[in-house]
Amino acid sequence: MQYTSLVTGGAGFIGSHVVTHLIQPGHTVVVLDDLSGGFQENIHPKAIFKQGSITDTSLVNSLFETYAFDYVYHLAAYAAEGLSHFIRKFNYQNNLIGSINLINASVNHNIKCFVFTSSIAVYGDQELPLKEAQKPQPEDPYGIAKYAVELDLENAQKLFGLNYIIFRPHNVYGPHQNIGDKYRNVVGIFMNQLLKKKSLTVFGDGNQSRAFTYIDDVAPYMANSPAFAKAYNQTFNIGSDLPTTVNELAHEIASVMKTEAHIHHLEQREEVVHAYSDHAKFKAIFNPTPEVPLSKGLAKMANWVTTHGARESSTFENIEITKNLPESWQ
Structure with missing residues (x-):
């Protein structure tokens, strides 16, 4: 039907x-x-x-x-x-x-x-x-x-x-992601920075963890x-079951893009430090195939971004509150 x-x-x-x-x-x-x-x-x-x-x-x-x-x-x-x-x-x-x-x-x-x-x-x-x-x-x-x-x-x-x-x-993360958005999607941000030969910017100590x-x-x-x-x-x-720190992610991305990770630490911003979830309920209903390993997924995305090239990062024009806005976003 x-x-x-x-x-x-x-x-x-x-x-x-x-x-x-x-x-x-x-x-x-x-x-x-x-x-x-x-x-x-x-x-x-x-x-x-x-x-x-x-x-x-x-x-x-x-x-x-x-x-x-x-x-x-x-x-x-x-x-x-x-x-x-x-x-x-x-x-x-x-x-x-x-x-x-x-x-x-x-x-x-x-x-x-x-x-x-x-x-x-x-x-x-x-x-x-x-x-x-x-x-x-x-x-x-x-x-x-x-x-x-x-x-x-x-x-x-x-x-x-x-x-x-x-x-x-x-x-x-993956192909079609807007790597030029500097406010979200750290995988795309890192890949865009590497394409531009820039340091990887990390908020705080980089020990925040997410399951990419x-x-x-x-x-x-x-x-x-x-x-x-x-x-x-x-x-x-x-999503993925395996949490990874932002610092670990930076080095993984540099590896698949065949370069070195030079990390520049910015001031800590307001965010949840560790976040990853349980997927037992999803698996019981949808019976998914094994997840794509991080290194393999990053390599696929790296191939796509390398082909399409870097994107220019635009600044959000209509900030409503500037108090406590991270300096790197001003």
Whole structure:
């Protein structure tokens, strides 16, 4: 059976990979993206592309009217946890209110399932590994917005019967990532700095740890998730099981890019020091293949970035709060 799906953020990193995995079985896919963080070149040639924002209520409603979507995959977001402290209104407008526009339209048009990309940022600083049974305690506005959307989906399911699947991925990297974004995605930041022959900038002592996850361990499962009835109205951590410090990551990346890592330590910023999650619930439902080892995934991404070259880093223009803003972001 053929389906029609909306993918928000389909010109972005994870979204573009989800689109590919949806189109391969022959589904019709409409991509909604404002190109603020994604790129035209990431858009699958067989996808129907609509340039615009999820904050545009009229546009969102017209797309649902026109295409009668079966599924919605919501990946559009400005996912800069650290910066979200200083762009609070922008964060909530784009990551929360925009999401509500989609949920409203999904309820009104009786879609079959709403697949939402949340984040392990909802957990905050808790006992590790992070598990779905733990009550979220987000420590930044980005995580707060993501958790609010999760709660709204639960409410919409109870009141209106809107089925959903929530994924909480973490530290995903791979081809199509915007390596020119200096506020997020440390793998891309490091690779871009090495392409420019610059030192690798690390906040604090570099002993922060994350479980870095290759895109192929995330995107296929998100795309296929509506086929798993037991996944409906459930929340899943998804990603790598192996935590790595930022310092270790820097040396791994330098190794695959065949150069040396010269690390420049910046002032410590406000962030959770250690974050990695348990994936037993995800594995029980989706039975995934073994994860891509970090060295192999980094090598694949390095090949892609070397081919495509460095990107110029842009500065976020509309900082709302400058108090305590890290010096390197000013």
